[in-house]
Amino acid sequence: MAGDAVPDAIPAATLIVVRDRTNGAPELLMVERSEGMAFAAGALVFPGGRIDAADEVVAASSGASAAAVAAIRETIEETAVAAGLSPSSGPDRGRMLQSALVEGRPFAELLEGSGLALDPGALVPFARWVPKFHAVRRFDTMFFVARCPPGEWQPEVIAGECASAAWVTAAEVLERERLGQARLIFPTRRTLERLAQHGSFDAIRADAAAYPVRPITPWVEEREGTRFITIPADAGYPVTEERLDGLWRG
Numbered sequence: 001m002a003g004d005a006v007p008d009a010i011p012a013a014t015l016i017v018v019r020d021r022t023n024g025a026p027e028l029l030m031v032e033r034s035e036g037m038a039f040a041a042g043a044l045v046f047p048g049g050r051i052d053a054a055d056e057v058v059a060a061s062s063g064a065s066a067a068a069v070a071a072i073r074e075t076i077e078e079t080a081v082a083a084g085l086s087p088s089s090g091p092d093r094g095r096m097l098q099s100a101l102v103e104g105r106p107f108a109e110l111l112e113g114s115g116l117a118l119d120p121g122a123l124v125p126f127a128r129w130v131p132k133f134h135a136v137r138r139f140d141t142m143f144f145v146a147r148c149p150p151g152e153w154q155p156e157v158i159a160g161e162c163a164s165a166a167w168v169t170a171a172e173v174l175e176r177e178r179l180g181q182a183r184l185i186f187p188t189r190r191t192l193e194r195l196a197q198h199g200s201f202d203a204i205r206a207d208a209a210a211y212p213v214r215p216i217t218p219w220v221e222e223r224e225g226t227r228f229i230t231i232p233a234d235a236g237y238p239v240t241e242e243r244l245d246g247l248w249r250g
Contacts, residue, residue, distance in 0.1 A: 006130050006215060009140035014048025015071035016126065016191070017083045018201040019148040019167055026200055027167035028192075029148070029155060031078055042163075043183045044173055046191075047081075048141065049074040058108045064120040067142040069107070072118060077101040079155035079165045081148070085111075086119040088149040095156060102158050122146050126208045127235075129187040130215045140215070143191065145208060147201045170196035186218060186229060186247065193239045211236040220244060 017029035030044050051070040059066040072084040082094035089097075093114065100110050111117060123144040130140045155165035170192040176182035177189070184192070198204045211234075218229050227244040231237060 006138075006140045009130055009138045011051040011067070012049060012139045012141040013051055013067040013071040013074070014046045014141055014143050015075045015083065015123070016046050016143060016145045016195070016204075017075065017081055017148050018145055018204055019153075020201050025169040025171060025196070026198070026204070027169055028173075028195065029075070029079060029081055029165065030168055030173065031155075031157065031162040031165040033162060043185050043188070044176075045185070045188055046143070047071075047075040047078040047162075047165075049078075054106060054108065058111075058118070061108075062118040062120065064118045064123075065142075068120060068123045068144060069118065071123065071142070071144050073101065073107045078157065078161050081153050081155055083146045083149055084119055084122045085116050085149075086122075087116070088151075089114075089116065090151045091153055094153070098156065098158065102161075124205050124208045125213045126204075127191065128213050128215050130217045131187060132217060141187070142213075145201070145204055186242065187216075189242075190231065190237050190239060194237050197238060207236060 019027045021027060029047065031047050033043050033045060048071055051066050055066045055069040055073065058069045062069065068084070076082050076094060076097050080091070080094040080098040082089045082097055097110055101107065123146050125142065126145045127143040128141065129143065132138060157165050173182060174192050174196065177184050194207070195204060198207060216231055216235055218231050221228050221230050228241040229244050229247060230241040233240050
Protein backbone atom coordinates (compact mmCIF):
# COMPACT_ATOMS: atom_id res chain seq x y z
CA MET A 1 0.00 0.00 0.00
CA ALA A 2 0.98 3.63 -0.33
CA GLY A 3 3.14 4.67 2.58
CA ASP A 4 3.85 2.86 5.84
CA ALA A 5 1.39 0.59 7.61
CA VAL A 6 -0.71 2.14 10.38
CA PRO A 7 -0.18 0.43 13.75
CA ASP A 8 -3.18 -1.59 15.05
CA ALA A 9 -5.06 -1.17 11.75
CA ILE A 10 -6.03 -4.20 9.66
CA PRO A 11 -4.60 -3.93 6.11
CA ALA A 12 -7.41 -4.15 3.55
CA ALA A 13 -8.18 -3.29 -0.05
CA THR A 14 -11.22 -2.50 -2.14
CA LEU A 15 -11.83 -2.25 -5.88
CA ILE A 16 -14.12 0.21 -7.65
CA VAL A 17 -14.94 -1.46 -10.97
CA VAL A 18 -16.23 1.11 -13.46
CA ARG A 19 -18.44 0.30 -16.45
CA ASP A 20 -18.82 3.11 -19.01
CA ARG A 21 -22.18 3.66 -20.68
CA THR A 22 -22.90 5.23 -24.06
CA ASN A 23 -25.43 7.56 -22.48
CA GLY A 24 -25.26 8.59 -18.88
CA ALA A 25 -22.87 8.35 -15.97
CA PRO A 26 -20.65 5.28 -15.59
CA GLU A 27 -21.89 2.41 -13.46
CA LEU A 28 -20.02 1.12 -10.42
CA LEU A 29 -19.96 -2.41 -9.04
CA MET A 30 -21.29 -2.39 -5.48
CA VAL A 31 -22.29 -5.06 -3.00
CA GLU A 32 -24.65 -5.08 -0.04
CA ARG A 33 -23.01 -6.56 3.02
CA SER A 34 -24.90 -9.31 4.79
CA GLU A 35 -26.80 -8.32 7.92
CA GLY A 36 -24.82 -10.80 9.99
CA MET A 37 -21.48 -9.11 9.34
CA ALA A 38 -19.65 -7.65 12.34
CA PHE A 39 -18.65 -4.54 10.38
CA ALA A 40 -20.95 -2.35 8.24
CA ALA A 41 -23.76 -4.92 8.21
CA GLY A 42 -26.30 -4.10 5.51
CA ALA A 43 -24.22 -1.32 4.00
CA LEU A 44 -23.61 -0.77 0.30
CA VAL A 45 -19.85 -0.89 -0.28
CA PHE A 46 -17.35 -1.64 -3.01
CA PRO A 47 -16.09 -5.24 -3.04
CA GLY A 48 -13.00 -5.86 -0.98
CA GLY A 49 -11.58 -7.28 2.22
CA ARG A 50 -8.50 -8.00 4.26
CA ILE A 51 -5.05 -8.52 2.79
CA ASP A 52 -3.86 -11.98 3.81
CA ALA A 53 -0.51 -13.74 3.77
CA ALA A 54 -1.30 -15.53 0.52
CA ASP A 55 -1.82 -12.16 -1.18
CA GLU A 56 1.73 -11.23 -0.18
CA VAL A 57 3.01 -14.41 -1.83
CA VAL A 58 1.14 -13.71 -5.08
CA ALA A 59 2.37 -10.12 -5.02
CA ALA A 60 6.00 -11.17 -4.75
CA SER A 61 5.81 -13.07 -8.04
CA SER A 62 3.42 -10.83 -9.99
CA GLY A 63 4.74 -7.29 -9.72
CA ALA A 64 1.48 -6.20 -8.13
CA SER A 65 1.12 -4.93 -4.58
CA ALA A 66 -0.47 -7.20 -2.00
CA ALA A 67 -3.30 -4.65 -1.77
CA ALA A 68 -3.98 -4.95 -5.51
CA VAL A 69 -3.95 -8.74 -5.28
CA ALA A 70 -6.44 -8.68 -2.42
CA ALA A 71 -8.70 -6.22 -4.25
CA ILE A 72 -8.83 -8.42 -7.36
CA ARG A 73 -9.27 -11.64 -5.40
CA GLU A 74 -12.01 -10.29 -3.14
CA THR A 75 -13.91 -8.79 -6.06
CA ILE A 76 -13.94 -12.14 -7.85
CA GLU A 77 -14.97 -13.98 -4.69
CA GLU A 78 -17.77 -11.55 -3.84
CA THR A 79 -19.15 -10.83 -7.33
CA ALA A 80 -17.55 -13.17 -9.96
CA VAL A 81 -16.39 -10.05 -11.85
CA ALA A 82 -12.79 -10.74 -12.86
CA ALA A 83 -11.16 -7.34 -13.31
CA GLY A 84 -7.40 -6.87 -13.32
CA LEU A 85 -6.47 -10.15 -15.03
CA SER A 86 -4.53 -10.85 -18.21
CA PRO A 87 -5.63 -12.02 -20.64
CA SER A 88 -9.04 -10.53 -20.02
CA SER A 89 -11.48 -13.24 -18.96
CA GLY A 90 -15.18 -13.60 -19.69
CA PRO A 91 -18.08 -14.05 -17.25
CA ASP A 92 -17.93 -17.86 -17.41
CA ARG A 93 -14.31 -17.83 -16.29
CA GLY A 94 -15.20 -15.34 -13.57
CA ARG A 95 -17.85 -17.68 -12.15
CA MET A 96 -15.43 -20.59 -12.25
CA LEU A 97 -12.81 -18.61 -10.35
CA GLN A 98 -15.41 -17.47 -7.81
CA SER A 99 -16.54 -21.03 -7.11
CA ALA A 100 -12.97 -22.24 -6.71
CA LEU A 101 -12.09 -19.40 -4.32
CA VAL A 102 -15.15 -20.09 -2.20
CA GLU A 103 -14.09 -23.75 -2.04
CA GLY A 104 -10.77 -22.61 -0.59
CA ARG A 105 -8.52 -23.05 -3.63
CA PRO A 106 -5.41 -20.80 -3.43
CA PHE A 107 -5.59 -17.81 -5.76
CA ALA A 108 -2.05 -18.38 -7.02
CA GLU A 109 -2.93 -21.95 -7.96
CA LEU A 110 -6.07 -20.83 -9.80
CA LEU A 111 -4.21 -18.23 -11.81
CA GLU A 112 -1.49 -20.65 -12.86
CA GLY A 113 -3.95 -23.42 -13.70
CA SER A 114 -6.08 -21.08 -15.80
CA GLY A 115 -3.19 -19.51 -17.71
CA LEU A 116 -3.99 -16.14 -16.15
CA ALA A 117 -1.82 -13.45 -14.62
CA LEU A 118 -2.47 -10.29 -12.72
CA ASP A 119 -2.38 -7.06 -14.70
CA PRO A 120 -1.02 -4.52 -12.17
CA GLY A 121 -1.46 -1.65 -14.61
CA ALA A 122 -5.22 -2.24 -14.75
CA LEU A 123 -5.66 -1.03 -11.18
CA VAL A 124 -5.26 2.67 -10.45
CA PRO A 125 -4.67 3.74 -6.82
CA PHE A 126 -7.48 6.10 -5.85
CA ALA A 127 -7.44 6.65 -2.09
CA ARG A 128 -6.45 5.26 1.26
CA TRP A 129 -8.83 5.46 4.20
CA VAL A 130 -7.86 4.83 7.84
CA PRO A 131 -10.89 5.83 9.96
CA LYS A 132 -10.89 5.66 13.77
CA PHE A 133 -14.61 5.06 14.13
CA HIS A 134 -14.26 1.52 15.50
CA ALA A 135 -12.19 0.75 18.58
CA VAL A 136 -12.34 -3.02 18.01
CA ARG A 137 -11.74 -3.18 14.25
CA ARG A 138 -9.82 -0.43 12.55
CA PHE A 139 -9.05 -0.86 8.86
CA ASP A 140 -6.32 0.65 6.69
CA THR A 141 -7.97 0.29 3.29
CA MET A 142 -6.44 0.97 -0.10
CA PHE A 143 -9.00 1.95 -2.75
CA PHE A 144 -8.32 1.15 -6.42
CA VAL A 145 -10.32 1.87 -9.58
CA ALA A 146 -10.36 -0.39 -12.64
CA ARG A 147 -12.23 -0.50 -15.91
CA CYS A 148 -14.71 -3.35 -16.25
CA PRO A 149 -13.35 -5.99 -18.67
CA PRO A 150 -15.24 -6.53 -21.94
CA GLY A 151 -18.33 -8.71 -21.75
CA GLU A 152 -21.78 -8.86 -20.20
CA TRP A 153 -20.82 -9.09 -16.56
CA GLN A 154 -23.76 -9.80 -14.26
CA PRO A 155 -22.47 -9.90 -10.68
CA GLU A 156 -23.25 -13.03 -8.69
CA VAL A 157 -22.96 -13.38 -4.94
CA ILE A 158 -22.34 -16.35 -2.68
CA ALA A 159 -24.56 -16.79 0.37
CA GLY A 160 -22.78 -15.48 3.44
CA GLU A 161 -20.41 -13.26 1.47
CA CYS A 162 -22.88 -10.55 0.38
CA ALA A 163 -26.63 -10.10 0.30
CA SER A 164 -26.61 -8.73 -3.26
CA ALA A 165 -24.47 -7.04 -5.91
CA ALA A 166 -25.36 -4.68 -8.74
CA TRP A 167 -24.17 -2.07 -11.22
CA VAL A 168 -25.31 1.39 -10.11
CA THR A 169 -24.27 4.98 -10.71
CA ALA A 170 -22.82 7.01 -7.88
CA ALA A 171 -25.74 9.44 -8.05
CA GLU A 172 -28.26 6.61 -7.81
CA VAL A 173 -26.70 5.25 -4.63
CA LEU A 174 -26.48 8.68 -3.00
CA GLU A 175 -30.14 9.30 -3.81
CA ARG A 176 -31.15 5.94 -2.40
CA GLU A 177 -29.40 6.79 0.84
CA ARG A 178 -31.08 10.19 0.97
CA LEU A 179 -34.45 8.47 0.67
CA GLY A 180 -33.59 5.99 3.41
CA GLN A 181 -33.38 3.06 0.99
CA ALA A 182 -29.68 2.32 1.47
CA ARG A 183 -27.01 2.63 4.14
CA LEU A 184 -23.53 4.02 3.54
CA ILE A 185 -20.52 4.31 5.81
CA PHE A 186 -18.64 7.61 5.82
CA PRO A 187 -15.73 6.68 3.47
CA THR A 188 -18.11 5.15 0.90
CA ARG A 189 -20.33 8.23 0.87
CA ARG A 190 -17.40 10.59 0.37
CA THR A 191 -16.02 8.34 -2.38
CA LEU A 192 -19.35 8.23 -4.21
CA GLU A 193 -19.61 12.02 -4.09
CA ARG A 194 -16.17 12.24 -5.66
CA LEU A 195 -16.96 9.66 -8.34
CA ALA A 196 -20.29 11.31 -9.16
CA GLN A 197 -18.40 14.31 -10.56
CA HIS A 198 -17.13 12.28 -13.53
CA GLY A 199 -18.74 10.98 -16.70
CA SER A 200 -16.32 8.21 -17.67
CA PHE A 201 -13.64 5.87 -16.42
CA ASP A 202 -10.99 8.02 -18.08
CA ALA A 203 -12.18 11.04 -16.12
CA ILE A 204 -12.09 9.04 -12.88
CA ARG A 205 -8.58 7.83 -13.68
CA ALA A 206 -7.47 11.42 -14.34
CA ASP A 207 -8.95 12.47 -11.01
CA ALA A 208 -7.05 9.68 -9.26
CA ALA A 209 -3.81 10.87 -10.84
CA ALA A 210 -4.44 14.47 -9.77
CA TYR A 211 -4.17 13.78 -6.03
CA PRO A 212 -1.47 11.92 -4.11
CA VAL A 213 -2.70 8.85 -2.27
CA ARG A 214 -2.13 9.40 1.43
CA PRO A 215 -3.93 8.09 4.53
CA ILE A 216 -7.22 9.89 5.21
CA THR A 217 -8.21 9.73 8.88
CA PRO A 218 -11.35 11.78 9.62
CA TRP A 219 -11.35 13.92 12.74
CA VAL A 220 -13.97 15.78 14.77
CA GLU A 221 -14.26 19.58 14.80
CA GLU A 222 -16.72 21.56 16.93
CA ARG A 223 -18.11 24.88 15.75
CA GLU A 224 -20.80 26.85 17.56
CA GLY A 225 -21.81 23.81 19.54
CA THR A 226 -22.11 21.47 16.53
CA ARG A 227 -19.64 18.67 15.96
CA PHE A 228 -18.55 17.74 12.43
CA ILE A 229 -16.62 14.73 11.16
CA THR A 230 -14.05 16.24 8.80
CA ILE A 231 -11.47 15.23 6.19
CA PRO A 232 -8.71 17.27 4.48
CA ALA A 233 -9.89 19.90 2.00
CA ASP A 234 -7.11 19.14 -0.51
CA ALA A 235 -7.69 15.39 -1.06
CA GLY A 236 -10.08 15.68 -4.02
CA TYR A 237 -13.41 15.22 -2.24
CA PRO A 238 -16.20 17.73 -2.99
CA VAL A 239 -17.74 17.24 0.47
CA THR A 240 -15.30 17.37 3.34
CA GLU A 241 -17.47 17.36 6.45
CA GLU A 242 -20.69 15.94 7.89
CA ARG A 243 -22.53 16.48 11.15
CA LEU A 244 -21.45 13.90 13.67
CA ASP A 245 -24.90 13.66 15.25
CA GLY A 246 -26.72 10.74 13.66
CA LEU A 247 -23.73 9.56 11.64
CA TRP A 248 -24.04 5.80 11.02
CA ARG A 249 -20.68 4.15 11.64
CA GLY A 250 -21.53 0.59 10.67
